[in-house]
Amino acid sequence: MRLTLVTEPSEPAIGVDDVKAVLSLHHGDHDAMIEGLIGAVTRYLDGPGGILGRAIVNQVWRLELESWPDRIVLPVEPVASIEITWFDAEDVEQTLGSEAFEIIESGPAARPVVAWNAGVTLPGLGARMFPVRVAITAGAADGASVDDGLRQAMSLLAAYWYENRGAVSAGQAQEIPFGISAMLARYRVML
Template sequence: MRLTIKTPPAAMPLDLQEAKRHCLVEDGDTEDDTLIEGFIAAAVDYLDGPTGILGRAIITQSWLLELETWPARLGLPLEPVRSVSISYLDRDGVEQVLPSDDWILDQYPSRRTVLNMQPGSRPTLQAVRYPVRITIEAGFGSPDDVPKSLIVAMQMLVADWYERRGEMMPSGSRAQLPAAVSMLISRWRVIL
């Protein structure tokens, strides 16, 4: 299995001005803009996509999941799923689209969306490493569509990192999320 991003998010869910206000930095003060933008990117990276702690795409994005063979049942790697299309390389190496009547998506509010193939035979695949290609569009939508609790959690992370940027963690200690951030994101984490 191989997962790669096709279309990254068009925008960040949290803009610089919102983050600066939460960090109590005045709009005219631009000295730390690059630093705060880095903290925004780090917060989004921590939460977003298939490797993020949420298991969700925050802003709409498109991913390509490539498989070695036809799955019977497959938990998709990120939520919320907006659309899915399946293509494959036929025995002659020509890319074909699998009709949508050949599969069903089972979607759950807090669990992985499951792709179930309908019973029956599947087309013969070309003998290459990843002949099955599933394109997944996922995300809440634009920045205005992101749940406010996730925006607040990102603001809190950015502010916490901004305030503690000079602190060193003692050897052997583990950095923990602020409790309020954990509470805000807990309801959005996808259960495997």
């Protein structure tokens, strides 16, 4: 199995003005730094490798598999759409029709799963190492569509990192304040 980010989000979930509002900052002297912090917060939280384990804003991931599994556990959510392709014996990429499968949302404690519909016979595969590909489009449609609670937690975290630029601040020995961690906890995918 191999997972690759194909298309990054076209926009962030929060902007410089969101963080500046938390900081009560009214000048533009540090806008570039705040923009960098927004990127750092996003990379820290976003995608299957982020601490939330989910896509925040619309992005495309490619999952490559060595064979047809009994089912496919999707490694990123929330899923907007998927496209399944495979390489045949002539090494030509083919598309599996959407009538062959369904996405089962397994609930808050589990990842979405692709299940094959009854009576489906999966086609033969070519000799490639990863002949099965699943393109997963996941995340909110745009930054404005991200849940307000998550947007607020991201703004607070970027503001906290702005105010506490060292690894540890005087009197605090925590990476993220407990309040922000509590806000983020409801968005974390539990495996």
